[in-house]
Amino acid sequence: MVSVSRSFYDVFKVKPEETVGQLIYDLGNKQWNIPKLRELLETILPQKTTFDNYEVEHDFTTIGRRIMLLNARQIERGMGKERIILLAIEDITERKAIEKGLEKAHEELQELAAELKRTARAKSEFLANMSHELRTPLNSINGFSEILYDETVGPLNEKQKKYVDYVLTSGKHLLLLINQILDMSKVEAGKMKLTLSSLHMKSLLNEISLLVADMVGKKKLQMSLEIAEDLPNIDGDELKVKEILYNLLSNAVKFTPEGGKIGMRAKKNDSTGIDIVVWDTGIGIASENMGKIFEGFFRVDTPYSRITEGTGLGLSLSKKLVELHGGNLSVESKGLNRGTEVRFTLPIISRKAA
Amino acid sequence: MRNKILVVDDNKSNLVLEKDLLEVAGFEVFEAENAADGIAIARKEKPDIIIMDVRLPDMRGSEAARILRQDKETSYIPIVFVTASVMAGEKEEINAIANSGFIGKPINTRTFAKEISQFIRGKE
Numbered sequence: 001m002v003s004v005s006r007s008f009y010d011v012f013k014v015k016p017e018e019t020v021g022q023l024i025y026d027l028g029n030k031q032w033n034i035p036k037l038r039e040l041l042e043t044i045l046p047q048k049t050t051f052d053n054y055e056v057e058h059d060f061t062t063i064g065r066r067i068m069l070l071n072a073r074q075i076e077r078g079m080g081k082e083r084i085i086l087l088a089i090e091d092i093t094e095r096k097a098i099e100k101g102l103e104k105a106h107e108e109l110q111e112l113a114a115e116l117k118r119t120a121r122a123k124s125e126f127l128a129n130m131s132h133e134l135r136t137p138l139n140s141i142n143g144f145s146e147i148l149y150d151e152t153v154g155p156l157n158e159k160q161k162k163y164v165d166y167v168l169t170s171g172k173h174l175l176l177l178i179n180q181i182l183d184m185s186k187v188e189a190g191k192m193k194l195t196l197s198s199l200h201m202k203s204l205l206n207e208i209s210l211l212v213a214d215m216v217g218k219k220k221l222q223m224s225l226e227i228a229e230d231l232p233n234i235d236g237d238e239l240k241v242k243e244i245l246y247n248l249l250s251n252a253v254k255f256t257p258e259g260g261k262i263g264m265r266a267k268k269n270d271s272t273g274i275d276i277v278v279w280d281t282g283i284g285i286a287s288e289n290m291g292k293i294f295e296g297f298f299r300v301d302t303p304y305s306r307i308t309e310g311t312g313l314g315l316s317l318s319k320k321l322v323e324l325h326g327g328n329l330s331v332e333s334k335g336l337n338r339g340t341e342v343r344f345t346l347p348i349i350s351r352k353a354a
Numbered sequence: 355m356r357n358k359i360l361v362v363d364d365n366k367s368n369l370v371l372e373k374d375l376l377e378v379a380g381f382e383v384f385e386a387e388n389a390a391d392g393i394a395i396a397r398k399e400k401p402d403i404i405i406m407d408v409r410l411p412d413m414r415g416s417e418a419a420r421i422l423r424q425d426k427e428t429s430y431i432p433i434v435f436v437t438a439s440v441m442a443g444e445k446e447e448i449n450a451i452a453n454s455g456f457i458g459k460p461i462n463t464r465t466f467a468k469e470i471s472q473f474i475r476g477k478e
Contacts, residue, residue: 128439132409135438139460140367146463147371152378175460 001027002084011091013062024087034058040070045085049074055092067093120189127185134178142171173311180313184296187320194237194324196350201274202231204238205266208245215253221260228267234274235350240321247314248278248342255340256282273327273347284340285333293331294319315342325350356382357474358401362392362418363436364411368459372405372436372466379467387411389418396428403474408437408444416447419454432473436461 004019014028024041025033036056044051054070069090077084145168147153149161156164186192205227216223234241245264252262262280269275285293297312315331322329322344329344359381363369366387373383384399386392389410396404404422408415415435422428435448438459448456455473457466 132438135459136365136368139438140365140371142460143371143375143463144367147374150464153374171460 008089011063012060012089028060028062031060031062037070040072041085041087045072045074065093066091067096124185124189124191127182131178131182135175138171138175138178142168142175145171177311177313180311180317184313184317184320187317187324192321192324194240194350196235196237198233199236199238199241200233201266202227204241205231205245205264205276208242208249209264211246212249212253215250216262219253219256219258219260221253221256221258221262224261224263226263226265230268231266231274232268232348234346234348236325236346240324241346244318244321244344245276245278247318251314251342252278252280252282252340256280268348269345272349273345275343275345277341277343279339279341281339282337284336284338285331286336287333290331290333318344322346356380357403357471358382358384358399359470360384360386360392360395360399360401360404362386362389362404362406362410362415364388364407364409368407371463372461375461375463375466376470379471381467381470389413389415393418393421393428396422396431397425400427401431403470404431404433405436405470406433408435408439408448414447416451419451423452434470434473 001020001022001024004016008014009016009019012028019027025038034056036054036058040051040054040056050073052071055067056070057065057067059065069092071088071090073086074083075086076082145164148156148164149168151161183192205225209223209225213223249262249264256262260281262278262282265275265277265279267275294316296316319329326347327345329342332341332343333339357380359376361369361372361376361383362385363372364387369385369387373385376383384395384401386395389406389412392404392406392410395401406415406418410418415437419433422431422433430453432453432455433451434455434457436457436459437444437448439445445456448454457469462469
């Protein structure tokens with residue numbers, strides 16, 4: 001050893017007085033008598049005069065197991081034949097540990113991702129099975145109560161008729177829930193397929209408004225429609241677009257007290273789509289609840305919410321269906337009891353067109 | 355002569371529901387709660403149409419349909435699957451069977467018999 005840098009002493013815990021002038025192998029009570037180092041210095045280096053990035057692992061008595069990265073150059077000093085070796089030793093024990101940790105974390109992440117995929121598949125299989133299992137008894141519940149209600153097998157008295165109507169209404173509600181849950185899971189699993197056709201939006205909007213006219217009349221609400229004359233046709237899935245509009249309009253009806261107003265506006269927007277707004281003067285949404293309204297089954301806790309019927313999935317499903325068409329949906333409210341506006345866009349040419 | 359119809363469904367109350375609706379509509383109804391019984395009745399009675407659930411206790415409805423199709427005596431009988439299944443795979447399974455139809459559960463009791471009649475008429 002001709003000369004040694006200070007950090008060598010620090011890292012490998014050897015003293016200067018027992019280093020310079022010694023054979024490297026004898027350092028620290030022969031701790032450096034490492035076969036691989038010997039091979040490098042005595043066999044490889046004389047032939048190649050250089051070696052790069054050799055990893056050597058060794059168990060030192062004083063500092064434990066270390067991994068070192070060795071680089072060496074054999075150089076001639078002056079004109080003479082004296083050859084010295086420039087040996088750089090880098091302690092990469094910690095770096096290796098980090099790399100190993102990263103590798104392990106990566107493997108764990110991959111396992112986790114695979115697990116998530118399995119879970120998602122299990123979830124959608126579970127939902128499909130559950131939906132089948134629930135429909136089978138519902139077929140009897142709805143079917144028999146419909147037959148009773150229609151008095152196919154004999155007349156009912158007033159109370160019997162009313163009760164069986166409740167059974168039927170509840171059964172239909174349950175069926176709607178099952179269908180919407182299944183649709184949500186299909187959208188989430190990326191399995192919801194759109195059947196696109198050219199939709200005449202002006203007549204479609206009018207048609208949907210007629211569907212809710214009955215509910216609107218019963219609650220003595222005023223409904224206004226502002227549909228632009230030049231509203232273009234769009235590419236969309238007719239049933240899904242109708243479902244979106246029906247969900248939003250029936251929400252407007254449900255959450256608007258008697259005597260209030262609801263409405264729908266539709267026009268072509270500046271880019272390549274149409275804007276539709278469904279608005280009401282109803283109970284609105286408190287700002288602190290804004291973030292929660294797209295979570296399934298969220299209900300504002302007011303005395304009013306108890307009497308409103310619905311599955312609690314309509315809005316979030318509508319948002320997903322709008323997004324599936326390549327549009328977006330947002331909700332605005334100035335606050336509690338100050339009405340709600342749901343705006344959404346639908347592209348004229350759907351991005352999902354195959 | 356009244357049209358003969360065979361209903362195969364392992365859910366007893368669903369079976370009664372379909373049977374009663376069809377009887378009110380004037381069909382002569384035979385019933386079975388599994389595929390093997392259904393196939394035996396089909397061979398004996400040669401119904402004008404068969405209504406079948408997709409998931410049966412002894413085999414899948416599509417398998418029962420294939421057996422019926424292979425038998426000359428029953429190969430011509432239209433089969434309508436009435437099922438609560440909504441999975442795409444099961445619909446494909448049904449589509450692969452010639453001269454068959456599909457009605458989803460829950461059924462519409464007000465139109466059920468008419469829908470079934472259309473499958474018979476479609477055949478003739």
